[in-house]
Amino acid sequence: MTPLLEIDTLTIGFGAAPPVVDGVSFSVMPGKTLALVGESGSGKTLTCRSVLRILPEAAQLRSGSVHFAGTAAPVNLLGLSEREMRRIRGDRISMIFQEPMRSLSPLHRLGNQVAEVLRLHRDMGRAEAKRTVLEKFERVGFADPERAWRSYPFEMSGGMRQRAMIAMAMVAKPELLIADEPTTALDVTTQAQVLGLINTLRSETGMAVILVTHDLGVVANMADDVVVMNKGRVVESGSAAEVLSAPAHGYTAKLFAAAPMIPEVAKPSRALPHDDVILDLKNVTKTFTMRAGGWRKPTLVTACRDVNLQVSRGKTLAVVGESGSGKTTCARVALGAERPDPGGEVLFYADTGDAPLPVHGMSAAERSRFQRQAQMVFQDPYSSLSPRMRVQDALTEPMEIHGIGTRADRRDKAAEMLRWVGLNPDMMARFPHAFSGGQRQRLSIARALTLDPKLLICDEPTSALDVSVQDQILNLLEEIRDRAALSYLFISHDLAVVARIADEVAVMRAGVIVEQAPPRTLFYNPQHPYTKALIAAQPEPDINRPIDLELVARGAGAPTGWPEMFRFDGITAPMLREIEPGHLVRCHA
Incomplete structure (x- = not known):
């Protein structure tokens, strides 16, 4: 099967300094989820931003290629004109950004910002766009979609703004979704529901997902394949089952050791006295x-x-x-x-x-x-x-x-x-x-x-x-x-x-x-x-213990x-x- 996205020896640097992304190569298959794992500063986000060509102005693409197949003819995204890239961004390839307050306009209501995607790429009328957006708001966990439609970003909590970003990225049903720490600011029940939503949309539409995360519990629940990055290089890659069950690189093992988990408890403890x-x-x-x-x-x-x-x-x-x-x-x-x-x-x-x-x-x-x-x-x-x-x-x-x-x-x-x-x-x-x-x-x-x-x-x-x-x-x-x-x-x-x-x-x-x-x-x-x-x-870094979405939905409902x-x-x-x-x-x- 032909990969949907193939990144080959991608190298990115700044000025005369050593590269911050150094010879990175991996591919994403249609309908699959690839997890890009690593600490802050490992080069995960820069690698993903290069796919959409939204790198910082000072960044230098020193070598490599990014080929995207999809439903149209395969193209090297790094060689397209800016006009051609605008047709792809937000339509065929969407991205959920980690910091929604920086990515959402403070001057426009959330509903209008999300509906803009449909008006630009689907030529949809206002009434139909609003109806579609409200349905998506409900699916990403807004208790009152109408209120979310009317709200400005600064009127919502961090988790609520992240939900709006997820809705914006998914509303056009892209072929490839790049999710950069999409659940970092979300509570665990919403995270579980959003992860379930991404999986549902992936199975319904056949879209592929690149999931950038540092949470190995999320990886265990979402990924088919895993690429581990450290200091700009790929240090380990393989199927999720192989990497999670037997990490071969010391850095991957270190990430496992640091992952927080709810301890298994044998007996309850005594109540805390409130005398002081x-x-x-x-x-x-x-x-x-x-x-x-x-x-x-x-x-x-x-x-x-x-x-x-x-x-x-x-x-x-x-x-x-x-x-x-x-x-x-x-x-x-x-x-x-x-x-x-x-x-x-x-x-x-x-x-x-x-x-x-x-x-x-x-x-x-x-x-x-x-x-x-x-x-x-x-x-x-x-x-x-x-x-x-x-x-x-x-x-x-x-x-x-x-x-x-x-x-x-x-x-x-x-x-x-x-x-x-x-x-x-x-x-x-x-x-x-x-x-x-x-x-x-x-x-x-x-x-x-x-x-x-x-x-x-x-x-x-x-x-x-x-x-x-x-x-x-x-x-x-x-x-x-x-x-x-x-x-x-x-x-x-x-x-x-x-x-x-x-x-x-x-x-x-x-x-x-x-x-x-x-x-x-x-x-x-x-x-x-x-x-x-x-x-x-609470996601666990164990591929054999997936999140029970039915129990989560019942308690969080x-x-x-x-x-x-x-x-x-x-x-x-x-x-x-x-x-x-x-x-x-x-x-x-």
Whole structure:
């Protein structure tokens, strides 16, 4: 059989430096999925971008060819004119990009951006295009496709924007889909459904897929063939069954060793005592008013409802849930960045035995002290670090604002924090763009630590990192927690990460906590159908243990389809009940 795409000795470089993609060769067969695996900086994305000829301006295509067969005559994509390439991009070959906020226009509604593909390549009318897009929005997991159609990218969460990118790439039913880390920002239930959707479309249309990923669990569930890249070269390739069952190269084995997995637990652990609390969220509800556009009446959206959480001193409370479940809203309320609806309050206890400090009723002096003691590590370090500030300025700025120390003291503290997070103080003269994603996340952690906080709120700190860097960041967070006696409120959608770092886990769905327990209890004895779906959706790097999509769909579906004990309609959810010591489940009595 003739390959659909054949890349032969592709070499790409920048300036006079050694090539960053060095003699890469592989082929993709029609209707098959090839997984391109490797860490950040291994050359995976540049290789894929060369197929569509959307490389950075400074990149040099030094040698090689990219032949595409498809339904038309075979062509060398590197030799086509720009006009001919425009007919192929988005129609015969589509690409899902890793960072949707950079790829989507902030000035246009999501629905119009996705429909543009159909109007350009299928000459489809507006009404038919809208109907097709709404169907695709529903298939990629939008609970309200009409609202998604009307929304701008900045009004949606990271996971929601990624769903829109996936819909845009798939709406024209391309012959080849290049998916560059398509599920990195998605929660595991949506990831499982999107992977199932890609597989379904592949079988329906016969399209081929190049899946760029660092997640070997995703590879095990999706790939027919695997190509492993390291430092611009192919170090191993073969069928998925061969590579996953017996990796021959040391680098591939290293990736396996770093892959996070939910541990198999023999018995549940005891409940965590809440006798020394540093942060207490009581009956927190937060409602936002969303503009509807035009003359339509604004709509009210309840991001979280009646949330009660306690972070024990020196421990880690993890909040897990899908994109849009209200996790980040809870974190913002906890830090005082958002005010809860009347009836809710957040209390902070600086030291054991201190009187509680109401986070939303503080004086200016109290707020300044609180901001020193509670810091946040954001999901996207590239956005949270100013591109115009050198590392030294970014790290010393918080101390300067709070009037801590002399200029030399602040510089010494910044250098110490860099050493804490495993970076060299000599890097302080650099700008953030000179660092890798994992290094930038380390810088964000170092910046949060410069004020010697007592509470650290981590919002998806490892979601965009490859497995080996993620492993390093988790090691770092655990070491810092123990060294500085920190307390963590850790927000994530990855249960394997949570199983490793958390002392207690709260599972959120649609703004409410549905189950809460220590991780070993939660993973050994899950009760709620949504928790079971989260566990079932966690991909494992084992080709013989595929994701159970039926179980995932049942638990992640509408509450009206859950078993009678957990079922509800509208917002009348049952109460959280303690079914065993420290194990809370939202269910009917």
